Amino acid sequence: MDPLHHLPLTEIDPHALLRDRGALDPATLHQLQHSIATEGLRTPIEVWTLSTPRPSEGGETYRYGLISGLRRLTAARALGLKAIPAFLRAPQSIAQALASMVTENEIREPVTPWEKATLILNAIEEGHFDTPDTAIAALFPSSPRTSRTRIRNHVGVAESLALLLAEPATLTTRQLDTLAAALQSGHEDLLIATLQPVARQSAETQWSTLRPVLQDVLREPTNPTTRRPRRLLKLRRA
Known part of the structure; x- marks a missing residue:
């Protein structure tokens, strides 16, 4: 059994890795804080020793990088715990540390489809993987082929539309x-072209604008060889 360490909170860098979870739910975090305060932390976090310690914003020195347990670490800090x-x-x-983080979250509480897609893009941008396919194979090795294909498709959405979508993490799997x-x-x-006029508006407004266009797209036949549309759909004008 692996030995358990009690590490100072100030020495753990929560952002040493790319995180797949974009935001922590305040209600869930509050419940976790209450649980830790009354019963203690039941499941330890996972860290690795940084090859080069780095200064923190608070003037301390980070000696460890967080692999899994961001919510547990955040709750412990909010409670004022020292270790x-x-x-x-x-x-x-x-890359292996990223895979461990993803596996942990898939077991505990899977992240949103959008967060998975953006994690893959960020990991490629930082040079941990060469392509989306190699990233998906490494980070989601136990997922069925259909699930990996779906993630790859969602990566394509993030690549093309991330800068235009409002609150993309709220998009459902079906919408993606x-x-x-x-x-x-x-x-x-x-x-x-559909999104640009509503780029600064709410996610609900954006999807209401996209819906009729997507309905037309899904009805529009495509060339079976090239997968390109047989004709060019035009935006409706009022």
């Missing part, structure tokens, strides 16, 4: 699937 139980891991690479299908059928320019 936290932790397992010390030794990942062979940052619909956007991915429209992109794959060659309608990226149409979706961008």
